Amino acid sequence: MSEESTTQSDMEKLFGTFAPKLVSLTDGILFGDIWERTELSPRDRSLVTIAGLLAGGNIEQLNWHIPYGLNNGLTETEITEVITHLAFYAGWPKAVSAMTVAKRILDAEKEESR
Numbered sequence: 001m002s003e004e005s006t007t008q009s010d011m012e013k014l015f016g017t018f019a020p021k022l023v024s025l026t027d028g029i030l031f032g033d034i035w036e037r038t039e040l041s042p043r044d045r046s047l048v049t050i051a052g053l054l055a056g057g058n059i060e061q062l063n064w065h066i067p068y069g070l071n072n073g074l075t076e077t078e079i080t081e082v083i084t085h086l087a088f089y090a091g092w093p094k095a096v097s098a099m100t101v102a103k104r105i106l107d108a109e110k111e112e113s114r
Contacts, residue, residue, distance in 0.1 A: 043073040054098045055090040
C-alpha cells in the first residue's frame with residue numbers, strides 16, 4: 001500500500017502484518033506492474049488468469065479472480081465458456097470444481113443486481 005493511500009488492498013486485509021513481503025510483492029509487482037502492462041488488456045489478463053488458475057487446480061483463487069474478471073469486462077458467458085473449454089485440456093474434475101465456484105459467484109452477482 002502506498003503512503004498516500006488509506007485503503008488497504010485485498011492482500012493487506014487478508015495477510016496484513018502476518019505476511020508483509022507477500023503483500024508487498026502482490027501489490028507492488030503483480031498488481032502494480034504485471035497487471036498494468038499495456039500489452040494485454042485487463043479483460044484479457046483476467047481471462048488468461050482464470051484459465052491458468054483452473055489448469056493449475058488453484059480453484060480457491062477463482063473466488064477473487066472471477067469477480068475481478070467481471071469488473072474487467074468479462075461476461076458470464078465468457079467465464080463459463082473458458083471453463084467448459086478447459087475441461088478437455090485441464091481435466092474434468094478441475095473444470096467441474098471451477099464451474100461450481102463460478103456458478104455461486106455469478107448467481108450471487110445476479111441476485112445483487114436485482
